[in-house]
Amino acid sequence: MLGTTLMPRRGRGQAPAVARGATFDVAVVGAGVFGSWTAYHLQRGGRRVALIDAYGPANARGSSGGQSRVIRMGYGDQEIYTRWSMRSLELWKALLGQAARPTQFQAAGVLWLAREQDSLATKTLETLGRLGVRHERLERHQLAARWPQIDLGPIAWGIHEPDSGFLMAFHVVQTVAQMAVAEGAVYLQEGVRPPSGRGELATLTTHSGRTVSARTFVLACGPWLPKLLPDLLGERIFPTRQEVFYFGVPAGDERFQSPAMPVWVDFAEEIYGIPDFAGRGFKVAPDRHGPPIDPDSLERVPSAETMALVHEFVGRRFPALKNAPIVASEVCQYENTSNGDFLIDRHPELSNVWLVGGGSGHGFKHGPAVGEYVAARIADGKPVEAKFSLATKAKVQKRAVF
Numbered sequence: 001m002l003g004t005t006l007m008p009r010r011g012r013g014q015a016p017a018v019a020r021g022a023t024f025d026v027a028v029v030g031a032g033v034f035g036s037w038t039a040y041h042l043q044r045g046g047r048r049v050a051l052i053d054a055y056g057p058a059n060a061r062g063s064s065g066g067q068s069r070v071i072r073m074g075y076g077d078q079e080i081y082t083r084w085s086m087r088s089l090e091l092w093k094a095l096l097g098q099a100a101r102p103t104q105f106q107a108a109g110v111l112w113l114a115r116e117q118d119s120l121a122t123k124t125l126e127t128l129g130r131l132g133v134r135h136e137r138l139e140r141h142q143l144a145a146r147w148p149q150i151d152l153g154p155i156a157w158g159i160h161e162p163d164s165g166f167l168m169a170f171h172v173v174q175t176v177a178q179m180a181v182a183e184g185a186v187y188l189q190e191g192v193r194p195p196s197g198r199g200e201l202a203t204l205t206t207h208s209g210r211t212v213s214a215r216t217f218v219l220a221c222g223p224w225l226p227k228l229l230p231d232l233l234g235e236r237i238f239p240t241r242q243e244v245f246y247f248g249v250p251a252g253d254e255r256f257q258s259p260a261m262p263v264w265v266d267f268a269e270e271i272y273g274i275p276d277f278a279g280r281g282f283k284v285a286p287d288r289h290g291p292p293i294d295p296d297s298l299e300r301v302p303s304a305e306t307m308a309l310v311h312e313f314v315g316r317r318f319p320a321l322k323n324a325p326i327v328a329s330e331v332c333q334y335e336n337t338s339n340g341d342f343l344i345d346r347h348p349e350l351s352n353v354w355l356v357g358g359g360s361g362h363g364f365k366h367g368p369a370v371g372e373y374v375a376a377r378i379a380d381g382k383p384v385e386a387k388f389s390l391a392t393k394a395k396v397q398k399r400a401v402f
């Protein structure tokens with residue numbers, strides 16, 4: 001029986017398979033959502049996998065370490081992300097079912113709040129229709145009738161995705177990592193030093209001096225990728241400070257919980273939220289990129305400026321929460337690529353090393369599909385999609401994926 005939160009730890013001096021110098025088929029560095037799913041798929045596919053993390057799966061410094069993450073199907077005309085969300089939702093549900101933790105996904109529905117002229121929402125509507133995603137277009141009066149607790153202001157219409165919702169973020173990643181270990185992967189809690197040389201990489205060395213041998217390496221280090229590979233990624237991945245707030249709802253008020261309240265996104269105001277769940281509070285998070293940060297040393301205390309911004313927004317859009325207190329907060333980081341497309345590619349100088357990251361504020365939901373894609377490319381050796389390649393990762397940010 002797996003524990004609910006703790007990984008079976010194989011810390012310093014306790015990792016026999018690694019200490020004996022065994023060679024793994026694949027060593028995956030980083031047990032965030034991308035690395036954990038990659039390790040899981042590889043191990044299930046018959047590979048012998050080591051999963052390594054400096055601080056632990058979905059730790060509080062990692063981008064996957066928050067309480068909850070949205071899974072929506074809508075992505076404007078970026079059809080590949082809609083397809084990957086659809087596939088990922090299937091895989092999330094299957095794995096959580098297998099792990100007997102189905103409630104770590106909540107099908108609360110996702111509501112897009114759109115303005116009159118809203119090209120992102122219009123394109124989303126087209127894509128959802130074309131790909132057969134269950135959804136409905138709702139006019140303003142229908143929104144007002146169904147969700148009277150929302151003051152619509154300039155919102156003219158909306159899209160409701162009833163089968164989408166949210167994932168209990170750090171819990172689900174820990175579940176995936178545990179399932180990878182249950183399949184036979186070896187977990188090692190160690191920081192890994194940057195790889196060096198050219199050609200084929202034989203080993204990685206950890207900060208404690210241990211070596212890990214593998215035929216293939218996957219570096220899924222999220223916002224640490226620029227620190228691990230400064231020459232290659234120092235100017236291509238932009239980790240930015242992001243703040244998340246939880247508002248305490250009035251006692252007994254169910255209007256801000258599912259099923260009365262769905263996940264909602266308001267791209268025009270660059271803000272979104274998740275209903276109150278398990279008494280943790282009504283989540284509200286600005287999606288605008290904050291200043292650059294270092295994920296190791298960032299003090300994770302929210303700023304007065306962002307607190308004021310969310311208070312103002314909540315009071316305006318959800319009037320019943322005007323005086324609601326902030327009961328919890330998180331300071332996290334996005335690990336943005338120039339335009340928001342993921343980075344999934346081989347290292348240009350180390351032929352058996354993969355770079356996997358650039359979740360760019362929307363990667364979490366796609367963990368299952370990313371892991372499946374990486375495992376498939378390692379197996380079949382085919383080139384990656386151009387949009388995921390290192391070559392398409394520019395040094396200047398121009399966000400295009402929302």
Ligand SMILES: Cc1cc2nc3c(=O)[nH]c(=O)nc-3n(C[C@H](O)[C@H](O)[C@H](O)COP(=O)(O)OP(=O)(O)OC[C@H]3O[C@@H](n4cnc5c(N)ncnc54)[C@H](O)[C@@H]3O)c2cc1C
Nearest residue numbers: 030032033034054063064070192222332359362363364365
């Ligand atoms: C506030 C916030 C809200 C978000 N909301 C959503 C959302 O609603 N929906 C959505 O789909 N996405 C969302 N995202 C984006 C998503 O959470 C991230 O894109 C995703 O979690 C990135 O996962 P990752 O595995 O690449 O990185 P991480 O989770 O950061 O994992 C990287 C891991 O690598 C380890 N590591 C780093 N360096 C080393 C080393 N040298 N040696 C060993 N281990 C190392 C770290 O300890 C870490 O555990 C959000 C992100 C944030 C910050």
